[in-house]
Amino acid sequence: MSDVVEKTLSALPGLFDSQTGAARITSRLRQLVKSITELTSKNEEESLIKQELSSMKEQVSSPNTSMMREIMVRAMYCEMLGYDASFTYIHAIKLAQQGGVLEKRVGYLAVSLFLNEGHELLLLLVNTVLKDLQSTNVIEAYMALTVVAQVFPKDMIPAVLPLLEDKLSYPKEIIRRKAVLALYKFYLIAPNQVQHIHAKFRKALCDRDPGVMTSSLHIYLQLITESPDDYKDLTGSFVTILKQVVGGKLPVDFNYHNVPAPWLQIQLLRILSLLGKEDRSTSELMYEVLDESLRRAEMNHNITYAILYECVKAIYTIHPKAELLEKAARCIGNFVLSPKINLRYLGLKALTYVVQHDAKLALQHQMTIIECLDHTDFTIKRETLELLFRITNAQNVTVIVEKMLDFLHGCSDEHTIIHLVGKVAELAEKFAPDNSWFIQTMNDVFSTGGDLLQQDVPNNFLRLLAEGSESKEEDDQLRLYAVNSYLTVLKGDASHLPQRFLQVMSWVLGEYAHLQESVDQREVIRLLTQLLDQRSVSSETRVWILSALTKISEGQTDLILDLAESLSSSQDTVLRQQAQELRQLSQDSQLYEWVLPRGAPWDSMEVDSSLSFLDGFVSEALAAGAAPYKPPHQRQEELCEDRALNLEPYSFSLPVSLSSCSITDRQSPTLLSVSSGLSGNSTELSQKAGSSTLILEGVKRVWGRDGYLRQNETTAPPVDEPSAAVQPSGQQEAAERLEPQPEPSTQNQDKLQLASSLFVGLGAGSSMSLLGKSEAPPPRFRKKPRPHESSSSSSSGTSERSSDSSSRSSHSTTDSFLYGSLLEEEPATSISAFSHTPKSSTANGLAQNKDTKEDRRANTSQILGGDMVIVRPNTFQDKHPSLVSSDLTALLPADLKDLPHSDVISLTSDPSLSLSSCRLFRDEALLLVILISNCTETVIKDVAVQLTCEELETASLRGNVMNCLEGNSTSVCHYALLMDEPHTNVSFTGTVSYQTQPGHTNTLSFSGTLSAADFIRPLVVSTEEYGKLWLSLSHDVKQNLKLLTDASDPLRTTLNALKDALQLHVVDIIGSEGIVACRLLSGAPCLLHCRVNGAALAMWLRSPHPALPDCILYHCQRALAQH
């Protein structure tokens, strides 16, 4: 109490001094705090704050600035408690604008607390900031810098940038320091805008004040993290700085607990470790200083340990040096053995990091690690498990997994559970010593992880069971064990089990219950039926269970009929439908045999996902006048269009026949939606439907400007149009279906290929296949290791199949699955190096069919390729492209030869294959052509290319798989890439898998970068159009660029340089101004307005897309810099 009284007394003079107004205000804040203190419930608090806010709203327009300051503090208080006080935001800005220094301070603080970078009100602050930055009052500049570094709108950076640059040479050290940090902030939010001032960053690094230098390290840490290679030349400087700091050359002010500038040391050590990573010569520069740091940091204070820890990490990151490693290992020992818990934690972290390089180190500290495992601290335990996870191998897996599961049982933190359970599953799959252990562990995983589990854990598990390994016997044993184990679980109380676990169990029982001969199938059915009755079981799980029941129901008609009966009144329509199908199947054993062939090998099953067997039905329905099927997204679009059309008055009276046509057009497609989803002609038909809309327009023109227009004969009765058009193709389709080796239409072909590549190896043999039964491929998946990238598609395939084969009710999923993919795959074009003639993709039917089969096989191997460990990572750098002899361009397919293209650069190579790439600029896309050359004399088989790039969209690809590549020949594969969101640079990665001898797959990985410049196309507009477009665009950016002054007409020279580099279209040049237009592929336009301004080119960019101008500006700057 005495302290409070003391405080009060010391505050008393202030009380007397102040004006009466201030006293009144104080009572407000006091009252607020006091009343909140007295409250007992959240409800009361809420109503009190509401009251407070409304009273603030009344006062907020008060001209009394000291009152405003107090209101701001109150608003901050309310916001902190989580209440919305957004009405004060604008007043905060006003306060910063108008007030004196004190008001400004509160205003700026409030703004930086309330608003974020994207907030629109922030724009109102820009002027104030500009004014204050120019102010002669240091305090004002200081405050403005603070707010700029905390929150500033990205678009306005160019406005404030020159002022900040000036501040870098301000005499006062603190101002320079803040300016550096503000620039760093800008670099973080808009790197393009500050790239020209890198030289100034270097100056800041050499600043005479160590504080400014420290601030600049933030920037360098970030820059070096992004591209260490560009800053290798600074290594010497950083080492010198660190040497001086460690040697105590800094003023004593910088000491903290007698340690010279510890935070600075930490920062420098991090930078050095990044620079020395995988670089021997750079690492050698820093050995000495690292050694000295280790030696000096011996005082017993927290912060010295922080330095030591960074030192150790650096030593293990850079190119190893035995002597240092030894010292570092000893250091880690000290950490791990320390009685201080924080140090022990860091010791474990260091061990986890180091174990990859040196597993022996963990052995030295075995006992400590075991101790930590039983530690009371959650964080320590978790870190220990992380360490154990890293050192798991086939011998210790049982123990480690047991420890992890023990921990999980006692853990309630969801985040940790999800994280760890995934790791347990990973270990179990990788190192399982035997079947029983594996199944038991997975049971634990499923029951502990529950429904929080990542979906890929059960998916991977089921895939493992289904695909099996090389030996069928072993697989069956595993499956049998799983079946037994699940039967035991289900016989107990199953009500508490997570849904995911139940789903896994029912799938396994459905597939493999028949392997267990000693258990009556009726018993299995009974157990599953029991589950169905449980209330805790979700409807999704019920579907799984019912699918399982369908699979094992053969010959148990009585039980099944009972079940179907009881479910036929279910509320759930899906269940009702499944029950109905179950009833049908159980009564017709032939149908059952056909739909669910017992014991059919997994890989030979095929799904005719194009549903071509329904084509006859579709064409009949169409002939009878049904509306053609449209995929959901198209329907949605048309619905929107319809709505838009409805806004127009019904002024034209349409002929009756027409309106009836549009009615059929809009008829609910549900009748056909399920069945005709993918039959090849449906797209054609929707185009036909489009043509009937055209006719509709034609009819509108019955009355023209000149009066009545005689109707043309060509406008046939619209109703007949679609059906008449359909009939022949429908018949043709039906005829094709009857033929044993039919010739599918090109579209069908594409889709079949797509389907086969998506569902390869997972299909069910139940449905008819257009391609006939292909030979069953040998089991291609090995049990280990698990590829993660291919799991998603195949796992959805797994579930697809389980429901598909039982009920065929989930075709809509198939639809969306197929439509969801935009890949348009075309057959491989294999070109011999000698003939140069591409094999036509529209060859005759038979050849095509062969192609398809080969494709399918190649696709399998493509997935298989994902299985393999990447053998040779190889990066290619944009800066030093190795040019390949240009005659490779001669290999480009004839239809692409005329396109503008880049040089061919080599991507990667190994003794048998060499890959190079070439960029072709098509109007609507960038074609990335990958040339695959076989360098050997022998044939290389099953070559498959896989390319991934997150930022880009692949519109189509061609020739990414080929069955064989002759010796010394080159094949071409090309990707059409689209860029929706502008990125300055995007990198792509990919792999090529191929077989030099059967069964031996090699993988070669490659990567590269594409720049936004590859995606920019000229936009040809006239000056008037440009003017109109300019006014309609919203996002603009201004910046000064370098002007190429060496020529007689600098503007024209500069623009031409830009045009060459970026494919811009120079619309017009008038005097000292030039207008230029371009677009991102066929998407968003960007207009550039250039004006010569002294020795600089003032560039003003406008675009509907906010990020595009930045992007283009970046490339313009680069182009000019390189010129």
Added chain:
Amino acid sequence: MIKAILIFNNHGKPRLIRFYQYFAEDMQQQIIRETFHLVSKRDDNVCNFLEGIYFTLIYRHYATLYFVFCVDSSESELGILDLIQVFVETLDKCFENVCELDLIFHMDKVHYILQEVVMGGMVLETNMNEIVAQVELQNRMEKSEGGLSGAPARAVSAVKNMNLPEIPRNINIGDINIKVPSLSPF
């Protein structure tokens, strides 16, 4: 980078919240709640680091207050731990025996001090004397203009009238002395 700095008391009442990365308002409140939930469960003799859902949490517990720094992987754990110490020592110097009440009534002042230590998520200054000097410079300016500075102090006096259930106690934690009255219903 430091993503957020949270100060709350033993009951989870926020005392100072500063986010350096944008989160929506309700997300912020959720982070505060979850952080409190995680931190408050822990004994005083366990380590000061926690792997949270969004970031690493580094915290110190002083009597009635938790100081939590949420950081990403680019910060040194022990470095931040000592930075918290520096911050609290600075508060102690500026408020002369800082207590929870100071944080409540001088919220703006605490923010100003914090601004000198951490700016936009980056560590600006770690030298306590420098920080104090900067803050004092600004305080002088404030005194010369008069005004609000007196107000919160008077608010403290008002609290005297509240029924404080317990006498404030002195607690030794680490290197400094923070005297903290415990206000139960906060």
